[in-house]
Amino acid sequence: xxxxxxxxxxxxxxxxxxxxxxLLDSASEEAFDRLTRLSGELLRAPxxxxxxxDHERQFFKSAVGLDEPWASARQxxxxxxxxxxVVASGxxxxxxxxxxxxxxxxxxxxxxxxxxxxAGVPIAFDGHAIGALCVIxxxxxxWTPDDxxxxxxxxxxxxxxxxxxxMSKELAERERVLQAVLATMPAGxxxxxxxxxxxxxxxxxxxxxxxxxxxxxxxxxxxxTHPDDVEGDKQSREELLAGQRKVGTRVKRYRHADGHxxxxxxxxxxxxxxxxxxxxxxxxxxxxxxxxxxxxxxGRQARMFEVTIANLSDGxxxxxxxxxxxxxxxxxxxxxxxxxDKAVGLSRRSxxxxxxRLAADPVAFRNVIESATPTSPDAxxxxxxxxxxxxxxxRTVVAADLPTGPGRVVIWQDISAERELLAERxxxxxxxxxxxxPNRRAAEEExxxxxxxxxxxxxxxxxxxxxxxxxxxVNDRHGHAAGDEVLRRIAAALDARKRLTDTVARxxxxxxxxxxxxxxxxxxxxxxxxxxxxxxxxxxxxxNVTISxxxxxxxxxxxxxxxxxxxxxxLYRAKAAGRxxxxxx
Numbered sequence: 001x002x003x004x005x006x007x008x009x010x011x012x013x014x015x016x017x018x019x020x021x022x023l024l025d026s027a028s029e030e031a032f033d034r035l036t037r038l039s040g041e042l043l044r045a046p047x048x049x050x051x052x053x054d055h056e057r058q059f060f061k062s063a064v065g066l067d068e069p070w071a072s073a074r075q076x077x078x079x080x081x082x083x084x085x086v087v088a089s090g091x092x093x094x095x096x097x098x099x100x101x102x103x104x105x106x107x108x109x110x111x112x113x114x115x116x117x118x119a120g121v122p123i124a125f126d127g128h129a130i131g132a133l134c135v136i137x138x139x140x141x142x143w144t145p146d147d148x149x150x151x152x153x154x155x156x157x158x159x160x161x162x163x164x165x166x167m168s169k170e171l172a173e174r175e176r177v178l179q180a181v182l183a184t185m186p187a188g189x190x191x192x193x194x195x196x197x198x199x200x201x202x203x204x205x206x207x208x209x210x211x212x213x214x215x216x217x218x219x220x221x222x223x224x225t226h227p228d229d230v231e232g233d234k235q236s237r238e239e240l241l242a243g244q245r246k247v248g249t250r251v252k253r254y255r256h257a258d259g260h261x262x263x264x265x266x267x268x269x270x271x272x273x274x275x276x277x278x279x280x281x282x283x284x285x286x287x288x289x290x291x292x293x294x295x296x297x298x299g300r301q302a303r304m305f306e307v308t309i310a311n312l313s314d315g316x317x318x319x320x321x322x323x324x325x326x327x328x329x330x331x332x333x334x335x336x337x338x339x340x341d342k343a344v345g346l347s348r349r350s351x352x353x354x355x356x357r358l359a360a361d362p363v364a365f366r367n368v369i370e371s372a373t374p375t376s377p378d379a380x381x382x383x384x385x386x387x388x389x390x391x392x393x394x395r396t397v398v399a400a401d402l403p404t405g406p407g408r409v410v411i412w413q414d415i416s417a418e419r420e421l422l423a424e425r426x427x428x429x430x431x432x433x434x435x436x437x438p439n440r441r442a443a444e445e446e447x448x449x450x451x452x453x454x455x456x457x458x459x460x461x462x463x464x465x466x467x468x469x470x471x472x473x474v475n476d477r478h479g480h481a482a483g484d485e486v487l488r489r490i491a492a493a494l495d496a497r498k499r500l501t502d503t504v505a506r507x508x509x510x511x512x513x514x515x516x517x518x519x520x521x522x523x524x525x526x527x528x529x530x531x532x533x534x535x536x537x538x539x540x541x542x543x544n545v546t547i548s549x550x551x552x553x554x555x556x557x558x559x560x561x562x563x564x565x566x567x568x569x570x571l572y573r574a575k576a577a578g579r580x581x582x583x584x585x
Contacts, residue, residue, distance in 0.1 A: 005088035009078070010055045014087075017128040021162055022169055023052055024059050031161050032062035035133075039154050040064050043119065043147050045135035050123070050158055051083040052131035058083055061131075070113065080109045083132040086120045090129045092148060094119050097140040117141030119148065121155045125162050133158050188264075188285035191271065194241065194278060196221065208264075208287050210257030226253035226261050240268055240281060251288070263292045315412035321405050323348035335412055337388065360384040368395070382415070391416045432506040434484055435491035443505035443513050447560040450503070450515050454554065462523035462553045463560075464514040465567045466494070466530070469546045469579040471510040482541045483510075490534055490547065497530050513564075520553035520584055527551055527582040535580065546580035 008014075018024065032050050040048035047065040051058045058081045060066065060074045070076055078084050082104065086093045095118040098104045109115040119141075120134030133155040182189055188205030192198055201216045211219065225233055229252040240248040248268045253261040268283040315332030317325050328343035336355055338346070352366055359365035361384070368381045380396045394413045399406070430442035438446070447463075454461040468474075468490060475483040487510065494504040494512055503515040516523045527549040534547050550571030554563045574583040 005084050008088040009053060009084055011128075014128040014130065015055055017126040018052060018054065018130040021052075021125055021130065021166055023061055023162065023165070024054060026061070028062060029165075031165075032158065033064070035154050035157050035161070036062040036064045039133060039135055039151060042150050042154075043135045043143070045117075045119075045137050045141065047136035047138075049083075049134050049136070050131065051081070051120075051134060052123075053078070053081065053084050053087040053129075058131070065136075067114070076113070079107070080113055082107070082109050082115060082118045083120055083134055086122050086132040086134070087129045090122055090124075092119070092121045092152070093132075094143050094148065096142050114138045117143070119143045119151060121148070121151050123155055123158050123162065125159065125166075130162075188287075189282065190216070190221070190285065191280060191282050192221070193280040199280060205285060208262065208285065209254060215257075224255050226255070229253055237268070237281065240270060241278065243270075246270075254285075262287055263289045313414075317343070317410050317412075318400065318402070318407060319348075319410060320402060320407045325351070326402070326404075326407070332412060335385075335391075335393070335414065358385045358387045360386040360390070392419045432491075435488050435506050437491045437495050438503065438505035440505065440507055440513075443503065443507065443515065444560075446503040446505075446515050450517060451554065451560055454517070459517060460519040460553055462516045462518055462520055462551060463563050463567045464516060464523055464527050464549050464551045465507065465564070465571045466490075466512040466514070466527070466547050466549045467571055467575065468510040469548055469575070471545075474542055474545065478541045482539070486539060486542060486545055489537055489539070490545075493533050493537065494530055497526065497533065502526070520551060523551045523553065524582055524584050531580065531582055548574040548579045549582040550574055551582060551584040 036048045036050055040046065045065075048063075049060055049066065050062040052061055057075050057077055060070075060076075063071060063074065082093060082095065082098075095101050095104060098107070098109070098116055098118065109118075115136050116139055117137035118134060120132040122129040123131045123133055133151060135151065182200070182202040185202060185204055188208045189200075189202040190198060190205055191200040198217050198219065198221070201213055203213075206213055206216060209216070209224070222230055222234070229250075233250060233252055236248045236250055239245050246269065248266075250266050252264060252266060254264055255261055265286045265288050266283050268281050271279045271282050273279045313331055315335045316327075316329045317332050318327040320326050325344055325346045328338075328340070328346075330340055332338075333340045333343045336343075336351075336358065338354070348369070352369060355369075356362040356365060365383055368383060380394065383393050383395060385391050385393060392415050394415045396411045396413070398409045398411070400409045401407075430438055430445075432439040450461050453459070468486065471483065471486070474486055487506070491504075491506060491512065494514065498504050498514065501517050505513050505515075507513040514523075514526065516526055518526070531547055531549060535544065538544060548571060550567045550569065550573070552563050552566035552570060570583040570585065574581045577583070
């Protein structure tokens with residue numbers, strides 16, 4: 001046997017059929033194991049397998065008598081497989097002694113797995129050989145024609161089990177999909193037999209009627225129906241079951257578990273089984289109680305709407321297709337300084353002529369108003385008014401179906417407080433909570449900006465790292481409150497000595513950083529000045545403290561990280577040399 005088997009084993013259609021069985025890498029199943037054991041017993045073989053042949057391996061769906069490690073691995077490469085030849089040929093393979101078999105004696109199946117004698121018949125699915133039922137002996141074994149007939153009969157049973165398993169999976173999948181659909185449907189669903197008893201209900205109906213699935217399973221739906229609706233409901237069902245109509249639709253009332261009735265719209269159809277035998281009905285039920293209430297209270301709802309909109313703090317204006325104002329609330333008139341009675345009926349042109357005088361950027365204001373539609377990027381936009389006092393507004397455009405045709409609702413929200421709060425939060429995000437000076441995040445951003453400016457202008461920039469000497473001892477001897485006071489006052493000294501172009505920040509712990517757009521000499525002068533001033537500070541509990549500093553000037557093309565490393569190395573040297581000093585080399 002040559003390597004011609006590779007093409008037939010790798011046939012895409014065959015591999016697709018194998019995949020459809022969903023048996024590859026699946027768990028052992030007693031139904032297959034029983035047939036495998038029976039194969040070994042009847043053919044007097046120590047090893048029996050149900051082998052599924054993939055494109056690179058054979059997977060043992062069932063195995064009896066297989067040695068380790070193959071038994072635990074439940075698979076072997078095709079180089080160690082005689083079953084591949086069964087699959088490739090689509091016919092039985094009988095080998096009494098592989099060592100004497102001209103085509104098989106060089107394969108590792110007998111030399112490494114001990115397959116001396118082999119008898120295998122193909123297992124088919126969807127018209128393709130997907131594997132083999134085989135028996136194996138570790139000694140020469142003469143297989144009889146009766147042995148082959150028995151093996152073929154058992155293989156037929158294996159094939160039947162493959163088909164049965166696939167059908168079971170498909171049925172289970174269909175049932176799962178059906179249950180998932182019913183469970184997620186927003187409408188209620190009830191399946192009833194011809195005699196009216198309940199087969200199934202879904203969660204939506206259970207919620208709608210306030211009753212559990214168990215309660216609905218034994219419920220008489222005629223008892224749940226409003227007495228005035230029972231006769232018409234029964235007639236509609238009889239017509240449906242008699243075939244006088246395909247779908248029965250009714251508006252009726254069902255009694256909720258708490259005693260009140262709800263209005264529903266019910267659409268029912270006949271359920272047919274095999275050979276179109278009538279099994280019952282399926283009804284889809286929507287709760288339309290709110291719709292009924294809306295129909296009955298349109299006038300009241302309209303008045304409530306007007307009262308609600310009129311008292312909103314957001315400005316609301318309803319525009320028709322020509323962008324004329326059909327309705328405007330008091331907040332809208334106040335935002336734009338309009339008389340409430342003049343706001344209604346105002347055209348877009350008149351509104352823009354008035355509002356542009358109030359806008360911080362009249363051109364931008366007009367462009368947004370003229371370009372915005374409910375589906376455009378400007379449907380929600382922020383604009384600024386400068387008069388009569390500065391305020392930030394958010395404008396939202398929403399499509400609306402008006403009695404006169406398509407229109408839109410425009411909502412104007414004053415977000416000045418929101419913007420101020422956001423600005424304050426952004427500011428706080430860059431400040432150190434303890435010292436009130438910029439934090440590490442702010443320093444990192446300033447580093448990037450300072451280096452970019454230095455690149456553009458070809459000017460120097462230096463970094464200085466400061467560390468409070470023996471700060472751990474301050475905390476240990478005097479407590480963290482005293483340590484915090486030391487950090488605050490040192491931060492204040494740094495901040496007081498910086499120029500407008502300098503940035504000082506708390507780097508972390510007792511470390512501070514200074515970003516100085518000056519040469520190394522200028523940075524050293526700054527550091528010495530700060531070091532000297534800190535040395536004169538007197539702390540009530542602690543006494544005097546000192547600081548050490550490391551300074552580095554950026555070289556051409558150097559990254560902030562590289563300059564920081566050099567400054568940190570020099571800070572380390574300053575502390576190693578006795579502290580209370582500045583090192584720039």
